[in-house]
Amino acid sequence: MSEEHQFIHLEAISKTFPGVETGLTVLDQIDLSVGKRDFVSFVGHSGCGKSTLLRIIAGLEPPTAGKLMISGMSNEDYASQVPLGFVFQDAALLPWKTLAENVRLPLDILGIETPAIRRTMVQRAIDLVRLTGFENLFPDHLSGGMRQRASIARSLVYRPELLLMDEPFGALDDFTRRELSDELLRIWGETACTVLFVTHSLPEAVLLSDRVVVLDNKPGRIREIVPIDLPRPRWADVRASRAFADHLLHLESLIFGHRHHDQIS
Amino acid sequence: MTRSHDGKLARAIRQRLPSAALFASVLVIWELAVRILKVPNYLLPAPSVVFARIVTDWASLSQNVWVTLEAAIAGFVIGTVIAVLAAFSFLYSKTVEQAVFPWAVVIKTIPIIAIAPLLTIWLGFGMAPKIAVAAIGCVFPTLVNMNRGLAAVDQRVIDYLRVLRASPRQLLAHARIYNALPYLFSAMKITVGMAMVGAIVAEFTGANFGIGTIIVNAGYRQDATLLFSAIFLSSVATLVLYYVVLAIEKVALFWPGASVDH
Numbered sequence: 370m371s372e373e374h375q376f377i378h379l380e381a382i383s384k385t386f387p388g389v390e391t392g393l394t395v396l397d398q399i400d401l402s403v404g405k406r407d408f409v410s411f412v413g414h415s416g417c418g419k420s421t422l423l424r425i426i427a428g429l430e431p432p433t434a435g436k437l438m439i440s441g442m443s444n445e446d447y448a449s450q451v452p453l454g455f456v457f458q459d460a461a462l463l464p465w466k467t468l469a470e471n472v473r474l475p476l477d478i479l480g481i482e483t484p485a486i487r488r489t490m491v492q493r494a495i496d497l498v499r500l501t502g503f504e505n506l507f508p509d510h511l512s513g514g515m516r517q518r519a520s521i522a523r524s525l526v527y528r529p530e531l532l533l534m535d536e537p538f539g540a541l542d543d544f545t546r547r548e549l550s551d552e553l554l555r556i557w558g559e560t561a562c563t564v565l566f567v568t569h570s571l572p573e574a575v576l577l578s579d580r581v582v583v584l585d586n587k588p589g590r591i592r593e594i595v596p597i598d599l600p601r602p603r604w605a606d607v608r609a610s611r612a613f614a615d616h617l618l619h620l621e622s623l624i625f626g627h628r629h630h631d632q633i634s
Numbered sequence: 635m636t637r638s639h640d641g642k643l644a645r646a647i648r649q650r651l652p653s654a655a656l657f658a659s660v661l662v663i664w665e666l667a668v669r670i671l672k673v674p675n676y677l678l679p680a681p682s683v684v685f686a687r688i689v690t691d692w693a694s695l696s697q698n699v700w701v702t703l704e705a706a707i708a709g710f711v712i713g714t715v716i717a718v719l720a721a722f723s724f725l726y727s728k729t730v731e732q733a734v735f736p737w738a739v740v741i742k743t744i745p746i747i748a749i750a751p752l753l754t755i756w757l758g759f760g761m762a763p764k765i766a767v768a769a770i771g772c773v774f775p776t777l778v779n780m781n782r783g784l785a786a787v788d789q790r791v792i793d794y795l796r797v798l799r800a801s802p803r804q805l806l807a808h809a810r811i812y813n814a815l816p817y818l819f820s821a822m823k824i825t826v827g828m829a830m831v832g833a834i835v836a837e838f839t840g841a842n843f844g845i846g847t848i849i850v851n852a853g854y855r856q857d858a859t860l861l862f863s864a865i866f867l868s869s870v871a872t873l874v875l876y877y878v879v880l881a882i883e884k885v886a887l888f889w890p891g892a893s894v895d896h
Contacts, residue, residue: 427797448799455797461790465812465889474808478800509890 375441376563377403377426377531382435384421395421397588399435403565405530408557410566410574410581412624418589419567423533426565427455439531452479454524454532454562458539460516462508462523469495469504472523481527494526495519497556514545521553525560534566538573550576551605558602571624575599575616576608583623593623679859688863695848699867702833702844705761706875709768710829714822716769717776725784725810742774746832751839759842768832772825776818783817784810816892819883826879830872845871 384396395418403409411419424430426437428444439447452475462471472494476487495501498518508516517537524532537553538546550573557564557577568574574581574597581595597616599607607613661681667673668680675683688695720738724731746767753763787809795805837846845868852860887893 424793429793429796448797452799453797455794457790457794459790461788461794463791463809463812464891466808475798478795478798478804478808507889507891 375402376405376407376439377401377565378436378438379426380436380438382422382425382432382437384418384425384430385433394588396425396432397590399589399591401582401591401594403563405563406561408564408566408577408579410568410578411584412568412571412574412581412620413584413589413592414586414624415569417584417586419584420535422589423535423565423567427453427533451530452527454527454529456517456520456524456532456534456537458536460508460513460520462516462519464508467505467507468500468511468519471508471519472526475523475527479527490526494522497525497559498522498552512545513541514549517541517549518552521556525556525562528560528562530562532562532564534564536567536569539569546570546573553577554603554605571617571620572608572613575613575620576603576605581620583620595620595623676856676858679862683859684862684866687859688867691860691863695845695863695867698843698848699845699864699871701761702764702830702837702846702868703871703875705764705833705836705844706768706826706829706871708761709765709770709832710772710822710826710875712765713769713772713825713829714776717773717821718780718818720773720777721780721784721814724781725806731781738774738777741770746771747835747838750836753836754840759840763839764833764836764841764844767836768829771828771832775825775828776821779817779821780814783814786817787813812889815886819879819887819893822879823876823883826875827872830868830875834868 379399379401382396382399383394385392385394395416399422401409411422413419421430425432426439426444428448437444440451442450462468463474466474469491473487473491476482476490481487482490492504495504498521500515500518500522503511503515508519511519517540521537538549541549550570554577564577566574566577578597581597583592583595584590585592595616599610599612599616664678665680665682668678679687720734724735749770750763750767753766757763757766784806787805791809792805795809800808833844834846834849837844838850841847845864849861849864852858852864883893
């Protein structure tokens, strides 16, 4: 792997939650390198520790063991220099702030730029996720899909190098979900950041990713890292291609074994 | 204005109609019963007699209600401010919380009626003991609610702000205070009434002015008409206070889905 692949470097990351006698090991010896501008998805059964891995990288939880470097620094040091983007499953917007105020909040907290420049940055982020015209609405008056768009906007407004997304479309209905993953494809193309993306949807993973990390269950271990060599830039219609279907089938057999395969043949 | 606005008003009136009708029919039955059964005024005065008394004694009654109301408002504001400041201090020091909170519970268990005479001895027959009793009644519920509201910020919001490395002060300014506001108003809607009760109770044990003084004196003289007048006016005053708090709440909780009640 080239130097470029060393933007994020995980070495033997393990996480054990204290529990009865032995404790519960959710992540066991995770090794992974991610290059700049990579889009890497994590898939696996519930409880395989993919969300925990993301939270560890974000510094929300410490690993029990292992080494974690971002851009040659500890993740804590990195995040204090270059703020991370994080999109949660349910948007976690602040209900007392309007859409524009929510998108503006990270700029205020980080103390980025002057108020006038902040206003342009906020508008640009809102335009990027196509919520123009809804700036003054409160989260309660936005639909689930719009809230998630807002959550993406507020995570991109300060132009992070690294965007962590923890099942960002998991709480949405199928139509909205599909619409938003198409949107994310476009948005990522326009922003040039590295994305770590946890999802339960295999088509979503194939559509968006450069590589898909398939995790085993209990304890979470990497089973296989599947490169998705669909050409970039990709568009939503790539879903109809033969290569897309092949990747999907491969992932399904990795996760569900050949059981599923046999039934449909 | 618009049709929908008219509809709203009509609906509001329709909603209040049953309770207004109940009130009116109770008054009518009361009036008729007293007249037909010839109940003497010193036992149960008819509503018309009570209202006539309110009109004739308006100067004295309104002045005294006003005195009590002033004490209740002052006590309410002081008690609420103390509770809010205490809740903030708990946020910064677990030790302070552990030291103070059990005593707040103890103070809460003391019947206000029992300490009112003591406060009168210490603070005299003026405004001070009434304000103190009213304030003490307000502290505990507000403290408990405010404490909970400041702490109960959605974990995902806290996680999000942690990702941004927000300082505790930023967390307070952007999240905790807003989160606590609905809890605060929920407490205040209860404590305004308690402040009024506290002020009246303090007047029972010795005061020169106030609706509580009038109630006590009317009781000695078995003047039921005056008692009813005083009861009616103090509940109207409490109701006004309650609606003032409600109006402030409407402005303060400006975002949709804010209220923890209703």
